[in-house]
Amino acid sequence: MPEPTGVIHDIGYQRYTGPRLGRRHVFGALYLHGVRTTFGLGRSAKAKIFPWLVVGIVLLVAAAVTAIRSQIGEVIMTYAQFADAMSWLVIFFVAVAAPELVSRDMRSGVLPLYFSRPLPHADYPLAKLLALVTALFLLLGAPQLLMFLGGAFTADGMGAVWDELLDLLPGLLYAGLWAVVFASVGLLVASMTGKRAFAAGGIVAVFLMTTPIVGILSVLPSQAANQLAGIASPPTLVQGVGLWTMRDLLITESNTADLDLGAFGPVYALAAAALVAGCVALLLARYKKVAAR
Template identity: 35%
Template structure:
Protein backbone atom coordinates (compact mmCIF):
# COMPACT_ATOMS: atom_id res chain seq x y z
CA UNK A 1 0.00 0.00 0.00
CA UNK A 2 1.37 3.40 -0.98
CA UNK A 3 1.90 6.16 1.53
CA UNK A 4 -0.74 8.30 -0.19
CA UNK A 5 -3.37 5.54 -0.02
CA UNK A 6 -2.63 4.87 3.65
CA UNK A 7 -3.17 8.49 4.59
CA UNK A 8 -6.40 8.94 2.63
CA UNK A 9 -8.25 5.75 3.70
CA UNK A 10 -11.00 6.53 6.24
CA UNK A 11 -10.71 5.05 9.73
CA UNK A 12 -12.84 1.98 10.39
CA UNK A 13 -14.58 1.08 13.65
CA UNK A 14 -15.38 -2.62 14.00
CA UNK A 15 -18.37 -3.68 16.11
CA UNK A 16 -17.20 -6.81 17.93
CA UNK A 17 -20.51 -7.44 19.63
CA UNK A 18 -20.10 -6.08 23.16
CA UNK A 19 -23.15 -4.48 24.69
CA UNK A 20 -24.28 -3.45 28.13
CA UNK A 21 -26.31 -5.68 30.44
CA UNK A 22 -29.83 -4.40 30.95
CA UNK A 23 -31.36 -7.44 32.69
CA UNK A 24 -32.41 -7.77 36.33
CA UNK A 25 -29.84 -7.24 39.08
CA UNK A 26 -30.19 -10.29 41.31
CA UNK A 27 -28.15 -8.87 44.18
CA UNK A 28 -26.30 -10.29 47.18
CA UNK A 29 -28.84 -12.93 48.16
CA UNK A 30 -28.64 -14.61 44.77
CA UNK A 31 -24.84 -14.44 44.77
CA UNK A 32 -24.74 -15.94 48.26
CA UNK A 33 -27.06 -18.78 47.28
CA UNK A 34 -25.04 -19.46 44.14
CA UNK A 35 -21.78 -19.61 46.08
CA UNK A 36 -23.39 -21.93 48.64
CA UNK A 37 -24.71 -24.26 45.94
CA UNK A 38 -21.42 -24.27 44.05
CA UNK A 39 -19.44 -24.98 47.23
CA UNK A 40 -21.81 -27.77 48.30
CA UNK A 41 -21.62 -29.42 44.89
CA UNK A 42 -17.85 -29.06 44.92
CA UNK A 43 -17.64 -30.87 48.26
CA UNK A 44 -18.77 -34.02 46.44
CA UNK A 45 -16.92 -33.31 43.20
CA UNK A 46 -20.09 -32.43 41.27
CA UNK A 47 -19.40 -30.09 38.39
CA UNK A 48 -15.71 -30.92 38.58
CA UNK A 49 -13.46 -33.54 36.98
CA UNK A 50 -14.03 -37.26 37.46
CA UNK A 51 -10.87 -37.44 39.58
CA UNK A 52 -12.34 -34.93 42.04
CA UNK A 53 -15.40 -37.16 42.57
CA UNK A 54 -13.49 -40.29 43.57
CA UNK A 55 -12.48 -39.58 47.15
CA UNK A 56 -15.70 -37.93 48.42
CA UNK A 57 -17.87 -40.59 46.81
CA UNK A 58 -15.70 -43.40 48.16
CA UNK A 59 -15.88 -41.95 51.67
CA UNK A 60 -19.64 -41.49 51.30
CA UNK A 61 -19.89 -45.17 50.37
CA UNK A 62 -17.71 -46.18 53.32
CA UNK A 63 -20.02 -44.21 55.63
CA UNK A 64 -23.14 -45.92 54.27
CA UNK A 65 -21.88 -49.50 53.91
CA UNK A 66 -21.88 -50.38 57.64
CA UNK A 67 -25.40 -48.95 57.91
CA UNK A 68 -26.59 -51.25 55.14
CA UNK A 69 -25.00 -54.25 56.89
CA UNK A 70 -26.50 -53.28 60.24
CA UNK A 71 -29.94 -52.82 58.65
CA UNK A 72 -29.69 -56.30 57.15
CA UNK A 73 -28.74 -57.73 60.55
CA UNK A 74 -31.65 -55.91 62.17
CA UNK A 75 -34.03 -57.43 59.64
CA UNK A 76 -32.87 -60.91 60.64
CA UNK A 77 -32.56 -60.47 64.40
CA UNK A 78 -35.45 -57.98 64.86
CA UNK A 79 -33.14 -55.81 66.95
CA UNK A 80 -31.05 -52.76 66.11
CA UNK A 81 -27.51 -53.50 67.36
CA UNK A 82 -26.37 -49.87 67.47
CA UNK A 83 -27.71 -46.55 68.70
CA UNK A 84 -28.32 -43.85 66.12
CA UNK A 85 -26.31 -41.38 68.18
CA UNK A 86 -23.29 -43.72 68.26
CA UNK A 87 -22.91 -44.29 64.53
CA UNK A 88 -20.97 -41.10 63.75
CA UNK A 89 -18.71 -41.63 66.77
CA UNK A 90 -17.69 -45.07 65.50
CA UNK A 91 -16.94 -43.69 62.03
CA UNK A 92 -15.30 -40.45 63.12
CA UNK A 93 -12.11 -41.37 61.24
CA UNK A 94 -14.02 -41.39 57.93
CA UNK A 95 -15.65 -38.06 58.79
CA UNK A 96 -12.25 -36.59 59.64
CA UNK A 97 -10.75 -37.77 56.34
CA UNK A 98 -13.65 -36.28 54.41
CA UNK A 99 -13.33 -32.94 56.19
CA UNK A 100 -9.56 -32.91 55.75
CA UNK A 101 -9.96 -33.48 52.02
CA UNK A 102 -12.81 -31.07 51.32
CA UNK A 103 -12.26 -28.11 53.67
CA UNK A 104 -8.98 -27.10 51.96
CA UNK A 105 -10.61 -27.63 48.56
CA UNK A 106 -13.35 -25.21 49.56
CA UNK A 107 -11.16 -22.33 50.70
CA UNK A 108 -7.47 -22.93 49.99
CA UNK A 109 -7.75 -22.65 46.20
CA UNK A 110 -9.39 -19.23 46.44
CA UNK A 111 -6.53 -18.10 48.66
CA UNK A 112 -3.84 -19.67 46.51
CA UNK A 113 -5.06 -18.14 43.24
CA UNK A 114 -6.04 -14.83 44.89
CA UNK A 115 -9.60 -15.02 43.61
CA UNK A 116 -11.17 -13.87 46.91
CA UNK A 117 -10.95 -10.22 45.85
CA UNK A 118 -13.00 -11.07 42.75
CA UNK A 119 -15.77 -12.45 44.95
CA UNK A 120 -15.73 -9.30 47.05
CA UNK A 121 -15.84 -6.91 44.10
CA UNK A 122 -19.63 -6.69 43.73
CA UNK A 123 -22.22 -7.47 44.99
CA UNK A 124 -20.99 -10.18 47.40
CA UNK A 125 -19.27 -9.15 50.63
CA UNK A 126 -17.06 -10.82 53.20
CA UNK A 127 -20.06 -11.78 55.35
CA UNK A 128 -21.73 -13.51 52.40
CA UNK A 129 -18.60 -15.43 51.45
CA UNK A 130 -17.99 -16.76 54.96
CA UNK A 131 -21.65 -17.68 55.50
CA UNK A 132 -21.88 -19.49 52.17
CA UNK A 133 -18.67 -21.45 52.68
CA UNK A 134 -19.52 -22.34 56.29
CA UNK A 135 -23.09 -23.39 55.46
CA UNK A 136 -21.94 -25.45 52.46
CA UNK A 137 -19.31 -27.34 54.45
CA UNK A 138 -21.74 -28.00 57.31
CA UNK A 139 -24.39 -29.17 54.84
CA UNK A 140 -21.93 -31.50 53.11
CA UNK A 141 -20.98 -33.05 56.46
CA UNK A 142 -24.64 -33.38 57.42
CA UNK A 143 -25.37 -35.26 54.19
CA UNK A 144 -22.39 -37.52 54.90
CA UNK A 145 -23.45 -38.30 58.47
CA UNK A 146 -27.25 -38.22 58.23
CA UNK A 147 -27.63 -40.51 55.20
CA UNK A 148 -26.41 -43.63 57.09
CA UNK A 149 -28.87 -42.83 59.88
CA UNK A 150 -31.64 -42.69 57.31
CA UNK A 151 -30.54 -46.11 56.06
CA UNK A 152 -30.72 -47.46 59.62
CA UNK A 153 -34.15 -45.92 60.15
CA UNK A 154 -35.58 -47.32 56.91
CA UNK A 155 -34.09 -50.69 57.78
CA UNK A 156 -35.74 -50.59 61.20
CA UNK A 157 -39.13 -49.79 59.67
CA UNK A 158 -38.78 -52.56 57.07
CA UNK A 159 -37.87 -54.97 59.88
CA UNK A 160 -41.12 -53.93 61.61
CA UNK A 161 -39.36 -52.73 64.74
CA UNK A 162 -41.10 -50.30 67.10
CA UNK A 163 -41.79 -47.33 64.81
CA UNK A 164 -42.35 -44.67 67.49
CA UNK A 165 -39.19 -45.63 69.40
CA UNK A 166 -37.00 -45.65 66.30
CA UNK A 167 -38.48 -42.38 65.06
CA UNK A 168 -37.47 -40.79 68.35
CA UNK A 169 -33.98 -42.30 68.17
CA UNK A 170 -33.63 -41.23 64.55
CA UNK A 171 -34.51 -37.64 65.47
CA UNK A 172 -31.96 -37.74 68.29
CA UNK A 173 -29.34 -39.02 65.87
CA UNK A 174 -30.10 -36.21 63.42
CA UNK A 175 -29.69 -33.67 66.22
CA UNK A 176 -26.35 -35.19 67.12
CA UNK A 177 -24.92 -35.17 63.58
CA UNK A 178 -26.26 -31.64 62.99
CA UNK A 179 -24.18 -30.41 65.92
CA UNK A 180 -21.20 -32.45 64.75
CA UNK A 181 -21.49 -31.05 61.23
CA UNK A 182 -21.59 -27.40 62.31
CA UNK A 183 -18.80 -27.89 64.85
CA UNK A 184 -16.47 -29.82 62.55
CA UNK A 185 -17.14 -27.52 59.58
CA UNK A 186 -16.05 -24.48 61.58
CA UNK A 187 -12.87 -26.13 62.84
CA UNK A 188 -11.97 -27.53 59.43
CA UNK A 189 -12.50 -24.27 57.56
CA UNK A 190 -10.57 -22.20 60.09
CA UNK A 191 -7.58 -24.53 59.92
CA UNK A 192 -7.74 -24.82 56.12
CA UNK A 193 -8.01 -21.04 55.68
CA UNK A 194 -4.70 -20.51 57.44
CA UNK A 195 -2.72 -21.68 54.40
CA UNK A 196 -3.21 -21.52 50.64
CA UNK A 197 -1.40 -24.85 50.31
CA UNK A 198 -3.94 -27.63 50.08
CA UNK A 199 -1.52 -30.33 51.24
CA UNK A 200 -0.66 -28.40 54.38
CA UNK A 201 -4.36 -27.80 54.98
CA UNK A 202 -5.17 -31.51 54.76
CA UNK A 203 -2.47 -32.43 57.26
CA UNK A 204 -3.43 -29.59 59.61
CA UNK A 205 -7.13 -30.56 59.66
CA UNK A 206 -6.29 -34.19 60.40
CA UNK A 207 -3.98 -33.10 63.21
CA UNK A 208 -6.60 -30.73 64.67
CA UNK A 209 -9.11 -33.57 64.93
CA UNK A 210 -6.98 -36.58 65.83
CA UNK A 211 -4.36 -35.21 68.22
CA UNK A 212 -6.85 -33.74 70.76
CA UNK A 213 -9.00 -36.87 70.59
CA UNK A 214 -6.04 -39.19 71.13
CA UNK A 215 -4.72 -37.13 74.04
CA UNK A 216 -8.14 -36.77 75.71
CA UNK A 217 -8.99 -40.47 75.31
CA UNK A 218 -5.67 -41.53 76.79
CA UNK A 219 -5.97 -39.24 79.80
CA UNK A 220 -9.59 -40.29 80.30
CA UNK A 221 -8.55 -43.95 80.46
CA UNK A 222 -5.88 -43.11 83.02
CA UNK A 223 -8.36 -41.12 85.12
CA UNK A 224 -10.92 -43.93 84.91
CA UNK A 225 -8.38 -46.54 86.01
CA UNK A 226 -7.62 -44.33 89.01
CA UNK A 227 -11.32 -44.06 89.85
CA UNK A 228 -11.58 -40.35 89.07
CA UNK A 229 -14.89 -40.40 87.15
CA UNK A 230 -15.45 -36.65 87.55
CA UNK A 231 -12.23 -35.92 85.67
CA UNK A 232 -13.32 -38.30 82.89
CA UNK A 233 -16.40 -36.17 82.28
CA UNK A 234 -14.63 -32.81 82.27
CA UNK A 235 -11.74 -33.93 80.07
CA UNK A 236 -14.15 -34.40 77.18
CA UNK A 237 -14.35 -30.64 76.77
CA UNK A 238 -10.95 -30.59 75.05
CA UNK A 239 -11.70 -32.63 71.93
CA UNK A 240 -14.30 -31.95 69.21
CA UNK A 241 -15.70 -35.49 69.03
CA UNK A 242 -15.86 -35.94 72.82
CA UNK A 243 -17.51 -32.54 73.03
CA UNK A 244 -20.30 -33.83 70.78
CA UNK A 245 -20.45 -37.00 72.88
CA UNK A 246 -20.97 -35.01 76.06
CA UNK A 247 -23.75 -32.87 74.56
CA UNK A 248 -25.68 -35.79 73.13
CA UNK A 249 -25.31 -37.79 76.35
CA UNK A 250 -26.86 -34.99 78.37
CA UNK A 251 -29.55 -33.69 76.03
CA UNK A 252 -30.29 -36.48 73.54
CA UNK A 253 -30.38 -39.53 75.78
CA UNK A 254 -27.33 -41.14 74.20
CA UNK A 255 -25.06 -43.64 75.90
CA UNK A 256 -21.70 -42.05 76.58
CA UNK A 257 -18.63 -43.45 74.85
CA UNK A 258 -16.41 -42.23 77.70
CA UNK A 259 -14.59 -44.91 79.74
CA UNK A 260 -17.07 -46.52 82.10
CA UNK A 261 -19.90 -44.53 80.44
CA UNK A 262 -18.86 -41.67 82.73
CA UNK A 263 -20.59 -38.90 80.84
CA UNK A 264 -21.00 -35.38 82.21
CA UNK A 265 -23.62 -34.46 84.79
CA UNK A 266 -26.56 -32.26 83.86
CA UNK A 267 -24.63 -29.14 84.90
CA UNK A 268 -21.61 -30.44 83.04
CA UNK A 269 -23.76 -31.00 79.95
CA UNK A 270 -24.77 -27.35 79.99
CA UNK A 271 -21.07 -26.45 80.03
CA UNK A 272 -20.48 -28.85 77.13
CA UNK A 273 -23.23 -27.18 75.11
CA UNK A 274 -21.91 -23.72 75.91
CA UNK A 275 -18.40 -24.70 74.86
CA UNK A 276 -19.68 -26.27 71.62
CA UNK A 277 -21.63 -23.13 70.74
CA UNK A 278 -18.60 -21.05 71.70
CA UNK A 279 -16.39 -23.04 69.32
CA UNK A 280 -18.90 -22.54 66.51
CA UNK A 281 -19.13 -18.79 67.17
CA UNK A 282 -15.37 -18.53 67.55
CA UNK A 283 -14.78 -20.36 64.27
CA UNK A 284 -17.10 -17.96 62.47
CA UNK A 285 -15.37 -14.96 64.05
CA UNK A 286 -11.93 -16.27 63.09
CA UNK A 287 -13.04 -16.82 59.50
CA UNK A 288 -14.39 -13.29 59.32
CA UNK A 289 -11.09 -11.96 60.66
CA UNK A 290 -9.09 -14.08 58.24
CA UNK A 291 -10.99 -12.82 55.21
CA UNK A 292 -10.77 -9.23 56.39
CA UNK A 293 -7.02 -9.54 55.79
CA UNK A 294 -7.00 -11.42 52.48
CA UNK A 295 -10.10 -10.12 50.76
CA UNK A 296 -9.02 -6.71 49.60
Protein backbone atom coordinates in the same frame (compact mmCIF):
# COMPACT_ATOMS: atom_id res chain seq x y z
CA MET B 1 -1.32 17.66 11.39
CA PRO B 2 -0.35 14.21 12.79
CA GLU B 3 -2.33 11.21 11.62
CA PRO B 4 -4.33 9.24 14.21
CA THR B 5 -2.39 6.33 15.69
CA GLY B 6 -5.34 4.33 17.01
CA VAL B 7 -8.64 3.10 15.66
CA ILE B 8 -11.71 2.02 17.62
CA HIS B 9 -13.33 -1.06 16.13
CA ASP B 10 -16.91 -2.06 16.81
CA ILE B 11 -16.75 -5.85 17.22
CA GLY B 12 -20.29 -6.32 18.40
CA TYR B 13 -20.06 -6.10 22.20
CA GLN B 14 -23.30 -4.89 23.74
CA ARG B 15 -24.29 -3.79 27.21
CA TYR B 16 -25.98 -6.32 29.47
CA THR B 17 -29.68 -5.47 29.70
CA GLY B 18 -30.96 -8.54 31.56
CA PRO B 19 -31.92 -8.83 35.22
CA ARG B 20 -29.23 -8.09 37.79
CA LEU B 21 -29.45 -10.60 40.60
CA GLY B 22 -28.75 -9.43 44.11
CA ARG B 23 -26.96 -10.59 47.23
CA ARG B 24 -29.31 -13.48 47.94
CA HIS B 25 -28.64 -15.07 44.56
CA VAL B 26 -24.87 -14.61 44.92
CA PHE B 27 -24.96 -16.27 48.34
CA GLY B 28 -27.11 -19.10 46.99
CA ALA B 29 -24.75 -19.66 44.07
CA LEU B 30 -21.73 -19.83 46.40
CA TYR B 31 -23.58 -22.24 48.68
CA LEU B 32 -24.72 -24.61 45.93
CA HIS B 33 -21.31 -24.55 44.29
CA GLY B 34 -19.77 -25.33 47.67
CA VAL B 35 -22.01 -28.35 48.27
CA ARG B 36 -21.21 -29.68 44.80
CA THR B 37 -17.49 -29.11 45.40
CA THR B 38 -17.45 -31.17 48.60
CA PHE B 39 -18.72 -34.20 46.68
CA GLY B 40 -16.58 -33.53 43.60
CA LEU B 41 -19.57 -32.79 41.37
CA GLY B 42 -18.71 -30.80 38.28
CA ARG B 43 -15.05 -31.67 38.66
CA SER B 44 -12.71 -34.37 37.38
CA ALA B 45 -13.19 -38.06 38.11
CA LYS B 46 -10.12 -37.97 40.38
CA ALA B 47 -11.79 -35.36 42.59
CA LYS B 48 -14.82 -37.63 43.04
CA ILE B 49 -12.93 -40.70 44.25
CA PHE B 50 -12.43 -39.91 47.93
CA PRO B 51 -15.75 -38.20 48.79
CA TRP B 52 -17.80 -40.91 47.11
CA LEU B 53 -15.64 -43.62 48.64
CA VAL B 54 -16.56 -42.21 52.06
CA VAL B 55 -20.22 -41.99 51.04
CA GLY B 56 -20.11 -45.59 49.90
CA ILE B 57 -18.55 -46.77 53.18
CA VAL B 58 -21.11 -45.05 55.43
CA LEU B 59 -23.99 -46.31 53.30
CA LEU B 60 -22.54 -49.81 53.30
CA VAL B 61 -22.25 -49.77 57.10
CA ALA B 62 -25.83 -48.52 57.40
CA ALA B 63 -27.06 -51.22 55.04
CA ALA B 64 -25.17 -53.90 56.98
CA VAL B 65 -26.60 -52.69 60.30
CA THR B 66 -30.10 -52.70 58.80
CA ALA B 67 -29.68 -56.19 57.33
CA ILE B 68 -28.37 -57.66 60.59
CA ARG B 69 -31.22 -56.07 62.51
CA SER B 70 -33.79 -57.55 60.14
CA GLN B 71 -32.25 -61.01 60.61
CA ILE B 72 -31.84 -61.11 64.40
CA GLY B 73 -34.65 -58.72 65.29
CA GLU B 74 -32.51 -56.57 67.57
CA VAL B 75 -30.97 -53.10 67.25
CA ILE B 76 -27.19 -53.51 67.16
CA MET B 77 -26.48 -49.79 66.64
CA THR B 78 -28.72 -46.82 67.38
CA TYR B 79 -28.88 -43.80 65.10
CA ALA B 80 -26.83 -41.72 67.53
CA GLN B 81 -24.24 -44.48 67.88
CA PHE B 82 -23.90 -44.55 64.10
CA ALA B 83 -22.76 -40.91 64.09
CA ASP B 84 -20.16 -41.70 66.77
CA ALA B 85 -18.92 -44.75 64.88
CA MET B 86 -18.45 -42.81 61.64
CA SER B 87 -16.76 -39.79 63.24
CA TRP B 88 -13.27 -40.89 62.15
CA LEU B 89 -14.41 -40.90 58.53
CA VAL B 90 -15.91 -37.43 58.99
CA ILE B 91 -12.50 -36.13 60.08
CA PHE B 92 -10.83 -37.20 56.84
CA PHE B 93 -13.79 -36.03 54.77
CA VAL B 94 -13.43 -32.55 56.32
CA ALA B 95 -9.67 -32.64 55.75
CA VAL B 96 -10.28 -33.09 52.01
CA ALA B 97 -13.43 -31.01 51.54
CA ALA B 98 -12.54 -27.86 53.52
CA PRO B 99 -9.35 -27.07 51.56
CA GLU B 100 -11.25 -27.59 48.32
CA LEU B 101 -13.79 -25.01 49.46
CA VAL B 102 -11.46 -22.19 50.51
CA SER B 103 -7.76 -23.00 50.01
CA ARG B 104 -8.11 -23.40 46.24
CA ASP B 105 -9.68 -19.92 45.88
CA MET B 106 -6.96 -18.40 48.05
CA ARG B 107 -4.14 -20.04 46.11
CA SER B 108 -5.55 -19.17 42.69
CA GLY B 109 -6.06 -15.53 43.69
CA VAL B 110 -9.74 -15.26 42.77
CA LEU B 111 -10.90 -13.79 46.10
CA PRO B 112 -10.44 -10.18 44.87
CA LEU B 113 -12.84 -11.04 42.04
CA TYR B 114 -15.46 -12.23 44.51
CA PHE B 115 -15.12 -9.12 46.66
CA SER B 116 -15.04 -6.76 43.68
CA ARG B 117 -18.78 -7.38 43.36
CA PRO B 118 -21.34 -6.08 45.88
CA LEU B 119 -20.69 -9.11 48.10
CA PRO B 120 -20.30 -8.46 51.85
CA HIS B 121 -17.12 -9.97 53.20
CA ALA B 122 -19.11 -12.17 55.60
CA ASP B 123 -21.19 -13.84 52.89
CA TYR B 124 -18.32 -15.74 51.29
CA PRO B 125 -17.15 -17.64 54.42
CA LEU B 126 -20.71 -18.14 55.68
CA ALA B 127 -21.79 -19.66 52.35
CA LYS B 128 -18.76 -21.97 52.39
CA LEU B 129 -19.41 -22.91 56.02
CA LEU B 130 -23.07 -23.65 55.36
CA ALA B 131 -22.09 -25.78 52.36
CA LEU B 132 -19.67 -27.86 54.45
CA VAL B 133 -22.21 -28.24 57.27
CA THR B 134 -24.78 -29.44 54.73
CA ALA B 135 -22.37 -31.94 53.20
CA LEU B 136 -21.42 -33.39 56.60
CA PHE B 137 -25.04 -33.58 57.69
CA LEU B 138 -25.92 -35.45 54.49
CA LEU B 139 -22.95 -37.75 55.04
CA LEU B 140 -24.21 -38.77 58.49
CA GLY B 141 -27.94 -38.22 58.06
CA ALA B 142 -28.59 -40.07 54.79
CA PRO B 143 -27.38 -43.44 56.17
CA GLN B 144 -29.56 -42.92 59.23
CA LEU B 145 -32.56 -42.45 56.94
CA LEU B 146 -31.63 -45.73 55.25
CA MET B 147 -31.54 -47.41 58.66
CA PHE B 148 -34.90 -45.86 59.51
CA LEU B 149 -36.52 -47.16 56.33
CA GLY B 150 -35.23 -50.63 57.10
CA GLY B 151 -36.52 -50.42 60.65
CA ALA B 152 -39.88 -49.02 59.58
CA PHE B 153 -40.51 -51.80 57.07
CA THR B 154 -39.79 -54.45 59.70
CA ALA B 155 -41.74 -52.68 62.47
CA ASP B 156 -44.91 -54.22 63.83
CA GLY B 157 -47.61 -51.59 63.38
CA MET B 158 -47.70 -47.81 63.14
CA GLY B 159 -46.92 -47.44 66.82
CA ALA B 160 -43.58 -49.10 66.31
CA VAL B 161 -42.89 -46.91 63.27
CA TRP B 162 -43.62 -43.82 65.40
CA ASP B 163 -41.22 -45.06 68.08
CA GLU B 164 -38.62 -45.60 65.37
CA LEU B 165 -39.10 -42.02 64.20
CA LEU B 166 -38.66 -40.73 67.74
CA ASP B 167 -35.34 -42.58 67.86
CA LEU B 168 -34.29 -41.16 64.49
CA LEU B 169 -34.86 -37.48 65.27
CA PRO B 170 -32.29 -37.26 68.11
CA GLY B 171 -29.85 -39.12 65.88
CA LEU B 172 -30.28 -36.52 63.15
CA LEU B 173 -29.83 -33.71 65.67
CA TYR B 174 -26.67 -35.39 66.88
CA ALA B 175 -25.45 -35.66 63.28
CA GLY B 176 -26.12 -31.94 62.93
CA LEU B 177 -23.98 -31.25 66.00
CA TRP B 178 -21.10 -33.26 64.52
CA ALA B 179 -21.51 -31.36 61.24
CA VAL B 180 -21.54 -27.87 62.80
CA VAL B 181 -18.56 -28.42 65.10
CA PHE B 182 -16.38 -30.22 62.56
CA ALA B 183 -17.21 -27.82 59.73
CA SER B 184 -16.46 -24.75 61.87
CA VAL B 185 -13.08 -26.02 63.02
CA GLY B 186 -12.10 -27.50 59.67
CA LEU B 187 -12.96 -24.46 57.58
CA LEU B 188 -11.15 -22.10 59.95
CA VAL B 189 -7.96 -24.15 59.72
CA ALA B 190 -8.25 -24.43 55.92
CA SER B 191 -8.71 -20.66 55.56
CA MET B 192 -5.24 -20.04 57.00
CA THR B 193 -3.35 -21.31 53.98
CA GLY B 194 -3.72 -21.56 50.23
CA LYS B 195 -1.89 -24.88 50.08
CA ARG B 196 -4.39 -27.72 50.26
CA ALA B 197 -1.88 -30.27 51.55
CA PHE B 198 -0.93 -28.04 54.47
CA ALA B 199 -4.59 -27.29 55.18
CA ALA B 200 -5.52 -30.97 55.16
CA GLY B 201 -2.62 -31.84 57.46
CA GLY B 202 -3.55 -29.04 59.83
CA ILE B 203 -7.15 -30.21 60.05
CA VAL B 204 -6.17 -33.80 60.80
CA ALA B 205 -3.68 -32.56 63.39
CA VAL B 206 -6.28 -30.45 65.20
CA PHE B 207 -8.72 -33.34 65.44
CA LEU B 208 -6.34 -36.23 66.13
CA MET B 209 -3.40 -34.68 67.97
CA THR B 210 -5.69 -33.22 70.62
CA THR B 211 -6.78 -36.75 71.56
CA PRO B 212 -3.63 -37.49 73.63
CA ILE B 213 -4.41 -34.40 75.70
CA VAL B 214 -7.73 -36.00 76.63
CA GLY B 215 -5.88 -39.15 77.63
CA ILE B 216 -3.44 -37.24 79.85
CA LEU B 217 -6.18 -35.26 81.58
CA SER B 218 -8.27 -38.37 82.13
CA VAL B 219 -5.57 -40.05 84.25
CA LEU B 220 -4.79 -37.10 86.51
CA PRO B 221 -5.54 -37.51 90.22
CA SER B 222 -8.22 -34.80 90.09
CA GLN B 223 -11.70 -36.17 89.41
CA ALA B 224 -12.80 -32.82 87.99
CA ALA B 225 -9.93 -32.89 85.49
CA ASN B 226 -10.92 -36.44 84.50
CA GLN B 227 -14.54 -35.43 83.91
CA LEU B 228 -13.58 -32.29 81.97
CA ALA B 229 -10.91 -34.03 79.88
CA GLY B 230 -13.17 -34.47 76.86
CA ILE B 231 -13.39 -30.71 76.32
CA ALA B 232 -9.77 -30.70 75.09
CA SER B 233 -10.59 -32.38 71.76
CA PRO B 234 -13.44 -31.61 69.31
CA PRO B 235 -14.52 -35.26 68.82
CA THR B 236 -14.75 -36.00 72.54
CA LEU B 237 -16.38 -32.63 73.11
CA VAL B 238 -19.20 -33.57 70.74
CA GLN B 239 -19.48 -37.00 72.33
CA GLY B 240 -19.74 -35.35 75.73
CA VAL B 241 -22.64 -33.20 74.59
CA GLY B 242 -24.29 -36.30 73.15
CA LEU B 243 -23.86 -38.24 76.41
CA TRP B 244 -25.39 -35.38 78.37
CA THR B 245 -28.42 -34.90 76.11
CA MET B 246 -29.16 -38.43 74.87
CA ARG B 247 -27.37 -40.84 77.16
CA ASP B 248 -29.96 -43.61 76.74
CA LEU B 249 -29.42 -43.63 72.97
CA LEU B 250 -25.62 -43.72 73.15
CA ILE B 251 -25.17 -46.20 76.00
CA THR B 252 -26.71 -49.64 75.59
CA GLU B 253 -25.96 -53.10 76.94
CA SER B 254 -23.38 -53.65 74.20
CA ASN B 255 -21.90 -50.14 74.30
CA THR B 256 -20.39 -48.28 77.25
CA ALA B 257 -19.28 -44.68 77.55
CA ASP B 258 -15.59 -43.78 77.37
CA LEU B 259 -16.26 -40.42 79.04
CA ASP B 260 -17.34 -39.79 82.61
CA LEU B 261 -19.00 -36.37 82.56
CA GLY B 262 -20.09 -36.27 86.17
CA ALA B 263 -22.11 -33.09 86.63
CA PHE B 264 -20.25 -31.26 83.85
CA GLY B 265 -22.66 -32.04 81.00
CA PRO B 266 -23.80 -28.39 80.69
CA VAL B 267 -20.14 -27.31 80.63
CA TYR B 268 -19.59 -29.52 77.58
CA ALA B 269 -22.57 -27.92 75.84
CA LEU B 270 -21.32 -24.41 76.63
CA ALA B 271 -17.82 -25.34 75.47
CA ALA B 272 -19.18 -26.68 72.16
CA ALA B 273 -21.20 -23.49 71.62
CA ALA B 274 -18.17 -21.35 72.48
CA LEU B 275 -15.97 -23.36 70.11
CA VAL B 276 -18.37 -22.92 67.19
CA ALA B 277 -18.92 -19.22 67.94
CA GLY B 278 -15.19 -18.61 68.26
CA CYS B 279 -14.39 -20.41 65.00
CA VAL B 280 -17.08 -18.50 63.11
CA ALA B 281 -15.90 -15.18 64.57
CA LEU B 282 -12.29 -15.88 63.60
CA LEU B 283 -13.40 -17.03 60.15
CA LEU B 284 -15.31 -13.78 59.59
CA ALA B 285 -12.35 -11.74 60.85
CA ARG B 286 -10.06 -13.66 58.53
CA TYR B 287 -12.10 -12.81 55.42
CA LYS B 288 -12.71 -9.25 56.53
CA LYS B 289 -8.95 -8.87 56.44
CA VAL B 290 -8.75 -10.55 53.03
CA ALA B 291 -11.51 -8.34 51.61
CA ALA B 292 -9.75 -5.20 52.83
CA ARG B 293 -6.58 -5.94 50.84
